[in-house]
Structures are given as structure tokens and as C-alpha cells.
Amino acid sequence: MSHKRMPKRKAAIAVGGVAALGAAALLLPHANASQDKSEAAGGAAKTLKATQASGLAAQLQKALGDAFAGSYYDGGRQQLVVNVVSGDNNVIQQAKKAGAVVRQVKNSTSDLKAAATTLKTKATIPGTSWAVDPRTDKILVTADSTVTGAKWDRLQSTVQSLGSGMATLKKSAGTFKTFVSGGDAIFAQTQQGGVRCSLGFNVTASDGSPAFLTAGHCGVAAKDWSDSQNGQPVATVDQAKFPGNDFSLVKYNDASTQAPSEVNVGNGQTVQINQAADATVGETVFRMGSTTGLHDGQVTGLDATVNFQSETNPGGVDTVNGLIQTNVCAEPGDSGGSLFTQDGSAVGLTSGGSGDCTSGGETFFQPVTAALQATGATLGNGAGDQSGAGDQSGSADPSASAGDQSGGGDQSGAGDQSGAGDQSGSADPSASAGDQSGSGSDQSGAGAGDDGSSLTSTR
Template sequence: MRFSMLTGVAVLAAALVLPPVPAQAVTVPEPGPDPSRAATAEQALQRDLGLTATEVRVRQAHEAAASVVERRLRAGLADRFAGAWFAPGEARLAVGVVNDADAAVVRAAGAVPVPVPRSERQLTATKDALDRAAHRAGKDVHTWYVDVAANTVVVSAAGRSAAERFVKAGAVDAGAVRVAVSEAPRTLYDIRGGDQYVINGNTLCSVGFSVNNGGFVTAGHCGGTGSPTLGYNNVSQGTFAGSSFPGNDYAWVRTNGNWTPRPWVNNYGGGSVPVAGSQEAVVGASICRSGRTTGWRCGVVQAKNVTVNYSGSLVHGLTQTSACAEGGDSGGAYITGDQAQGVTSGGAGNCSNGGHTFYQPLNEILSVYGLTLTTTGGGGGSRLIGWQDRCIDIPDGIPADGKRLRVWDCNTTPAQSWTFPGDGTVRAMGMCMDVAWGSTANGAAIQLANCSGNPAQQFVLSAAGDLVNPQSNKCVDVTSWGGNGTELQQWDCLGGANQKWRRG
């Protein structure tokens, strides 16, 4: 970390670690769903089930009708109903039947009858008997359930002997049970900036930002190298892989396989703010921070390269802000728009009477430990959805320097797939979003251009949904609130729906 000769004023401030309290006394809500929605439902089905776009549409149509057919047959066949399912590679619904007469009823309903020896009621009774014997399962028995397609009850366990002992303890027909060997299931959790974590079982801090190397960055004074951590839910989370304090105030927590890094920061308003990169904000820029004690608080960047004196422990190179913080907020995330800035180090004052805070700049932490930030940009693009739920679009799907951008019905083509690579640009089809001629005037065209590093190609998608060019300080705007095919311009940011964008 660099040492300042210009801003070496010693500032007495309190580090923001919450004093030791029983870890189980604090509960923080589990992180919500990924707001970036990197793939549409149709794209995900194509990707994960190996289907074409046409096959997805056909399958979804059959599935919509299947619920009605299944409900009708379940009621009509009553105790003889033997389950309904879609077989791999088949578009029509299959229904288990225990006699020929029921097969005719199933065919008349538009489904495919499959002869089976047991009704669903018989299989459920077997499963219920195993539920009653659950106390005999032991940790090596993992799951048990009815597999209607196989017309059996499946018991999965670490080994066959454990499963067979459980089946015997349940006093069920072994012929109705299939044993499977499986890995032990585990609960899975998300890593999100601003959420609480616990160090050494008794000290509370806040998560900074997720990193792709597995884990998250936070403040160094929260814990020393080797210190164990628990998550917001008091579940084992990881270990400090590196930590530096004083001099610096940064750390990296390497998490275990139960925790998944996510490009989000908790906004403590029931949602999450996406993280697209780590472009450093300038002095005077607005900035917000997230932490487990005081939630989401905002201010402005006041100074950089500040040397802070924490009661004799000097830390160099911090950034000072007017956003407040209190004990337990240490390590939490600072963000401007969707650009990650740093992790909370300390502060003076509080959120009742006002004060100021200091953060450890993020890019230095990433460099020191060789980490990469988890971002929404990832490796793939996403649509930019705005007014009337239409998307920013390259006309005709043909990229060309100077081609004006428009809004169009959202689709999954490359012409609507935009990436935020972290350098401030917004890109599609190998080219950059651009303000024509670098203009700062209202009404200047938003176009596609060859990427040049020009300030006209810098955009920030704010937490409020404004897509802003910092050079002009104006928003990407749907001209005259128009519909399909309407061209885009820049205009003073007025907060209208024709200036609001989201990734999806």
C-alpha cells in the first residue's frame, strides 16, 4: 500500500467491528434471487435440457396442458391412479395404469398409458412408512422418495448396506424399493456484499465483495489469517486466507463449497444492487455502503489517500466519505452505481448524529491477493430492458460504426446482448455504445461505434436504473416516449420511465 506525504493527517477513529456477542443472537435474512437474470427461461431450457427453441415451445405447450390432464385422471382413476410424468425425449404425458380398462381412459384423455404393478397410493404408503422410521435412518441415509416413472420408492444413501438397514427398519416391501448410492446433500448459500458474518464465533463484521477465486474480501481488522468464519445464518462458511492490519486494512476470506459468490450487494430494502465492475469513483462522487448494523447508507467521496490513526494503529491509503457507519459494519461494501469501490475500515461519529467513514479501496485488495471480482458482466451479455419492456437493440442485427441504437421487442439475439466489461464501456457485437460526436447536448444520438476509450463511450447503470454518460451527465433516453423502433438519445436525467433501464 502507498504512503501519503500529502494527506498524512492523523485521524482518530473507531474501527467498526461489533464487540463480541453470542453469534446465535443475530439473524439476517437469506440473500434473494439473482437480479441480473443472466438467461431467459427459454434460453435456460435450451442450455440445460439440450433443446432447440422449437422443442422448448412444443414442450412448454404440452406441459401447460399436462397439468389439466393429470388432475382429471387423478380424480377419475382415484386409488388406481399410478402417477403421471414426461419420459425423456417424449412430448406427450405418460400415466401409470394398473389394468387395461384404465389404459383406455388414459388414451381417451390424450396421454400415453404405461402398465405398472403398483398404484401411486401404494407407493406413497411405502414412503410414509419410511417417514415414520426416519429416526432409524442415520446420517448415511440421504433421501427417500416416490419415483412414479420407475414405479418404485427410491432410498439413496452413502452405501447399499445403510439403505438396506433403513428399509428393513421401516418394515416395508423391499420389492417396492430401489436403493441408490449418492453423495450426501448439503445446504447451499449465497455470498452477498453487506451481509453479516461471524469471526471466531463471537465477532461480527460485514461481507465486502464476492470474488471468483472463492470467497469474499473484507476488512483486515475483522480477523487474522486462519480465523474461521460463520455466515449470516451461523453455518460454517470459511477461513481468512489472508489479512493485513495495521498499515493496510484488507483481508480475503476463502469460503467452503456450501457458499456461492454472487455479484450483489444487499440494499437492506428487500433487494440487491448488482456489481458490474470496480471503476474507481472521483472525489465528490456519490457513494453508498452496506453493512449488517446500519444497512444501506450513502454520502459522497471526500478525500483519497488518507492516513488514519486508529488509537496508535496507522492505516495508509484509505478513502474518506460522508456516509455513516457503526460497529459491525466493518468490512462491508462501498459502491457507486454498479461499480464496487472498497470495504469499510472505520469512521468517526455515528448514524444518529452524523460522521464520516473510511474505506480500503477494492482494486488494491484484488491486486494483492490476485483475485477477480464477481460481476454481473461475467462472460456473457444481458439485455437492457426499459420503457414498455422493450430492449436496447442494434437495428437489423448488423453492427456498424455510427449506427443509431433503438428500442425493440426483446429477443435473444446478439443485437440485444450487452456486456459491462468493467472498463466503463457497454458493448455488443464487438462494438461500444457511444454518444455521437462526444456531444454533451440534449438530443445527441446514442449510437454504436468502434471502441476507442473516448469518454463518450463511458456509461454507468446506477442503482436507480439510470444509464448515465458521466461526460455529459445525461441519461440514455427513449425519444418522445416512443414505441417499437424508437431511436435513443441522451437527455437531462429526469427520472421518467423512458430513462429507466435494467439488466435481464
């Protein structure tokens, strides 16, 4: 690529042109248009889109207080299911009147938080993660392929010590890592070599200047970023948080840069990003990556914590908290980019995970709402706001999140991308990243997901 400055009109979500890699994304804006009607009068559960369910969940969390024990979106019925631990009929009727399906459960939010604290204290082992799963009213604890022998025994005994009905333990194929290398990307040079990451969402910084969000381990690794592999820097890191959280705010050097609030989904198509929203367990989400293209899946847990083997501190652990856990696949080159919904809500920034887009796996995302709150930025030109009232991810403070489920994290040093898509794994944290921009094949082949979305991808 030439050493050009980023054209002012081209400061789009996907940095660089996006080649068609075999997937086409179709956005049908009028499909499944309002689903906001109530099935029946008198407090019957309402049919809702996932983003509407997120708002209702936030309202009920405040209204129900300690009786609230989580919620999730039932995509088949397009309803919000709310867990309550109180048998108080007034509480139940309040939730039903608001339009939710009410389910009485055993474990309270405070119970689950206490269990997560125990895991943090006794089982912060590289290659582990935990997140609250409101569908089972338990904490889902996951161990990657590196957790064996004494480490596995320690994790297993810790889970058992929580008591029956409190947590579920499972094995994950592969290794938890950040997804480094490959893809259309933003580039930087360090003493260890070249690194590349994905641009997530364009935003307006608190001082009014154009900027973008990307992964925190990218901003920690390098300060100056270009839109071409050996090009001149076009943006400079303003704030970077990693480990703990995983987000960076990077300001464009040219104050007149136009930074549209959209995601490039390939084949010349874009999805307008209208607001930021909190993730809801059960909702369908889309991830765009230049390595693997457009993929969709469901949110499976919130406030996730992931413990990565540190690449900058041999024997150390890099823990990232407060992330969104999903079953959307990702591969090296997809880190740093955008997780969004059919209706144009920005949800997350790709952080890390395990598996690939052949066998599947878990992928974790930094919540956009927390990143916006922490940096003071707003989406796009400032018109889009951080509507994520009731952010499930909690504040930007990793430890603040419930159950510290912070998922996602990175390998802190995620390998160096040396060169372009090299996943060499040098100590550079930033390396994480490929861009989410590209197109490509979809793993599930469709987007018509739980929330009635019609954004689809094809192989």
C-alpha cells in the first residue's frame, strides 16, 4: 500500500478496502419491523426485539432490587425472561406487568457474585474463564486445553467447593488467546516489529475530535497507527486500558477527518451504527472480521473473566474482566473489531477467545458501553449516544463487574503481528489484532437470528 493519508471521506469503520472473501451481507431494514406489541392485555409477556429486552431488563433490575437475579432473551418467543429469588407476589406481578416472563430461581445475584469472588481468589489460572449464565442460574466455568494435571484438579475442587447448583465446569478446545494477525487492519511499528489491529467503531472524543475505539492491548503496544502497512501514522492513542479492561481510544491526527458511524460488512455494504447497547444473553449478534468475514451467534454470558497466560511476564496471568461471552467464532486477525446487532447497535470490541471458524469456540468482547463511559467518547459524530442504560458489563472498572466475569481477555501481549499477518507471538500485546472489516464466510450461514434480524451472510 502507498504511504497515503487516510482520505477524509474514507475514515470508515473498516480501515482499508474490504475484499469480498466469499460472504455477502444483506441488510433488509424493513424486515421484522416493530415487534413491540403486547401479546395480550393484563400483563402478558410482550414480544420484544433484543435491544428492547435489554432496556426492559435494566428497568426491572432497578425496580426489583435484590429480588432480581438476572435475565435473558428467549429468541424463539422474542420475550425477556427475568429471574427472581423472592416469592413475593408483588415482585412477580411487577415484572409480569412490565411485560417479562418471570422465573423463580435459587441463586441470587449476590450468591453468584460471591461464587465468582471465590473463583478469582482460588482459581485465577491461565486458560480459565467464568461468566454468569442466567439461563441456568449458574456460573459457567470454562478451562482451555492447557489446564491439565494439578491446575485442573485445583479448578475442579474450587468449583465443587461452591456447592451443588452453583456452577458448571466445561472444557474448551484450543487455547484462550487474543486473535492476532491477518486481515485489513490498522498498523503500527514497535521495537519488536510490525503490529496490526482492527478498528472497532468510529467515535467523537470528549473534546470533539474524531477518533475510534479498538482493543486495549493494541493501544498498549503502540501509540501511532496507520491505515496501511508501512504508511505514515494517521491516528494516535489517547487512552488505553489493558489488562483489566481491553479498550483503547485512538484520535485521528487530522481534526477534519470524517469518521462515519457505520460498519463495513463487505461487498460495498455498510450497517449504520445508531447507538451503543448492552449485551443481553440469548440475543443474536454479528461480528465482522477481515480474516473470517461476517459471522453471527448468540451472547452466552455477561461480566466474564478470562485469565490468559501473559506473554510479557513468563509465568504471569493477564486477567480481563467485565466482558461479553459469545459462541461467535473468530480467528487471528479478527481482534479489535466490531460486534453489533441487526438494528445498528454497537455492542462490543473483539478481545480474545479460543477455537476457530471451523470447529467453533468461545469469543469474548469488551462492552462498548463501558468503553464509551470510561473514555467520555460518543459514537460517530456525537449524535449516537451510549444508550446502554443498565450496562450489564458494569462500569469500566474490571473489578466492579458482577462475578468478575470478565471474560475476554487478552494475552496481554498477544503476539506480535509482525509483519502483516504473522501470528508470531512476540511479546507485543498489541499484536492482537486483525481488522474486522473484511467480508468472508459465515459460520452459521444466517443472521435471521433470535431477535428477528435479517442481516444475513452466506458462504
